[in-house]
Amino acid sequence: MNDSPSPEPPVASIDVPQAERPADRWSWLDWALLIAAAAVVFARLRLLDLPLERDEGEYAYGAQLLRHGGMLYRDLHSMKWPGIYAAYAAILGVGGENRTAIHAGLLVLNCATAAGLFLFARTLVDRTCALFAAVMFMVLSVLPVMHGIIANAEHFSMLFPMFGLWRLSLGLQTRSAINIFIAGTLVGLGPVMKQHAIVFVVLGGVETLLLPWTGVATSIKSRLTRAAIYSAGVFLVWGIMLLAIWRHGALSEFWLWTVQYPREYTSQIPVIAAPVNFFYSAVPILWITWPVCLLALVGLIYTLRSGAAEHRFWSLGLLLAGIVAICPGFYFREHYFLLLAPAMAFLSALGVQALRREMVLPDHPHDYSVANTIGLVAIFLPLLFQGKLLFLDSSRAVSRTLYGLNPFVESPDVAAYLSRVMPPDAKLVIFGSEPQIAFESQRRLATGHVYMYPLMEIHPLAATMQRQMIDEVTAARPEFAVVATTRTSWLPRPNSEPFLADWMGRFLRDYDPVGVVTTQTFENSESTFSEDGTPLPNPAAAVGEHPNYVMIYRRKPTR
Structure with missing residues (x-):
């Protein structure tokens, strides 16, 4: 096996005749793709101040804990691996502890992921189609219908695997053990951000074992050796992660929250309900992205029929990986579909490549304007379909459209009030799943339970979790104390364990209401705060008949 640096491999194309032009000349197609990418960047810049939703709040609060000496899994009970909190901590360290920094970090990360996909695609197709793939990815991953404007963990879980698959493709083409090892470390970082990205680890392993290398016969021993090198890179990353958690004394909590509880979490939805959940999320996404899906279908069919073996392996592998990634637990949440974006972008680029081969004008064999125009239409139509949210609506309106009456729009007001009246070292408890309030108020929670959902679910750990929260508080x-009454902040079941609800009523007897934010309509909410921290004279009147509100309580002086 040759570990020395190898020359760059020749780019494997899909055998489309190319009319090469000087590298310093930009065509109309380059400018059109640049405009599409700029539109995505503009949309993200315009929504930098988008109110945080609860997943972002969890990651930001966990990052805040890390930055100020807290410990994951002990001070924050989460089923995510620690990478997403470390990534958020890095963003907050650069941009400050605010939502604008988080969304600016997402913008940079999204562009970097697109660059990784471009480099990966460039090892397989020509420059133009690699650009198509990168820009198509940027478009798909910004769409509000997939919650692409939210800094969810899916965005972070794709960054390193895209660069890892690029290095793996180069490593397999050049038989470079160093590249294969680097690929393993990069792809291994994906699940550290979110476990769903383990599909990219499996994809890399399968490709390492099965992918033909430049048409040269390869022995089983050589393939197993390369797979071992790749696996060594993956397990090195995971081993360092586990060692760090063990050294901080949180390995048992890590095991509980990332192994034991996820088994219960992924068993909540019966298989019979999976199709309903899938169509509930997939149909709106398909309604917006159908041009991309059609182009990707063209690319898939053409590649299966006429493409090189390398194209078939990678395109099918990416597609299957994305499909598997959205399935855990049969929740099919909108942002899970972001993990299909690399596959759809790459397949749509292959679709453009196929059209360029089949739609050549007899008198102009190097004129691909028809195929390129079809590709551009597929890129711009989803932006047009979601243009109101991306380019016109206010951040508040976008949040309301995506999340309804969830108190995300109201959370900054609640957090600002808490920052004004709470001593910096005072503790806070939030009864509801609204960790973004803790982050934006920059106050430490009295419990590691930032979500009420695990406590309301039906599984053997629920009662233990409720009692643990009661003991911690x-x-x-x-x-x-903050109480969020919106049902989606709790998602109680008819047979949820009753301990927490019964205890909460008794607990709040020792507290006075000092503030309330009421969600009255999609457009309007009303705040009433006691700026000196004294009890509100008539909190019931402030709430009125509105069922969705956030009430703030302060402990009575004598308690």
């Missing part, structure tokens, strides 16, 4: 004696 009782021991911390928080100065302030």
Whole structure:
């Protein structure tokens, strides 16, 4: 096996005749793709101040804990591996602890992921189609219908695998052990951000074992050796992660929250309900992305019929990986579909490549304007379909459209009030799944339970979790309490364990209401705060008949 640096491999194309032009000349197609990419960047810049939703709040609060000496899994009970919190901590370290920094970080990360996909595609197709893939990815991953404007963990889980697959493709073409090892470390970082990205690890392993290398016969021993080198890179990353958690004394909590609880979490939805959940999310996404899906279908069919073996392996592998990634637990949440974006972008680029081969004008054999125009239409139509949210609506309106009456729009007001009246070292408890309030108020929670959902689910750990939260809050004696009444902040079941609800009523007897934010309509909410921290004279009147509100309580002085 040759570990020395190897020359760059020749780019494997899909055998489309190319009219090469000087590298310093930009065609109309280059400018059109640049405009599409600029439109995506503009949309993200315009929505930098988008209110945080609860997943972003969780990651930001976890990052805040890391930056100020807290410990994941002990001070924050989460089933995510620690990479997403470390990534958020890096963003907050550069841009400050605010939502604008988070969304600016997402913009940079998204562009970097597109660059990784471009480099990967460039090892397989020509420059133009690699650009198509990169820009198509940027478009797909910004669409509000897939919550692409939200800094969800899916965005972070694709960054390193895209660069890893690029290095793996080069490593397999050049038989470079160093590249294959580097690929393993990069792809291994994907699940550290979110476990769903383990599909990219499996994809890399399968490609390492099965992918033919430039048409040269390869022995089983050589393939197993390369697979071992790739696996060594993956397990090195995971081993370092586990070692760090063990050294901080949180390995048992890590095991509980990332292994034991996920088994319960992914068993909540019966298989019979999976099709309903899938269509509930997939149909709106398909309604927006159908031009991309059609072009990707063309690329898939053409590649299966006429493409090189390398194209078939990678395109099918990416597609299957994306499909598997959206399935855990049969939740099919909108942002899970982001993990299909690399496959759809790459397949759509192959679709453009196929059209360029089949739609050549007899008198102009190097004129691909028809095929290129079809590709551009597929890129711009989804942006047009979602143009109101991306380019016109206010950040508040976008949040309301995506999340309805969830109190994300109201959370900055609640957090700002808490920042004004709470001492910096005072503890806070939030009864509801609204960790973004803790992050934006920059106050420490009295419990590691930032979501109420695990406590409301039906599984053997729920009662233990409820009692744990009660014990943590009782021991911390928080100065302030926040209660979110929106049903989606709790998702209670008819047979949820009752301990927490019963105890919460008794607990709040020792607290006075000092503030309330009421969600009255999609457009309007009303805030009433006691700026000196004294009890509100008539909190019931402030709430009125509106069922969705956030009430803020302060512990009575004598308690």
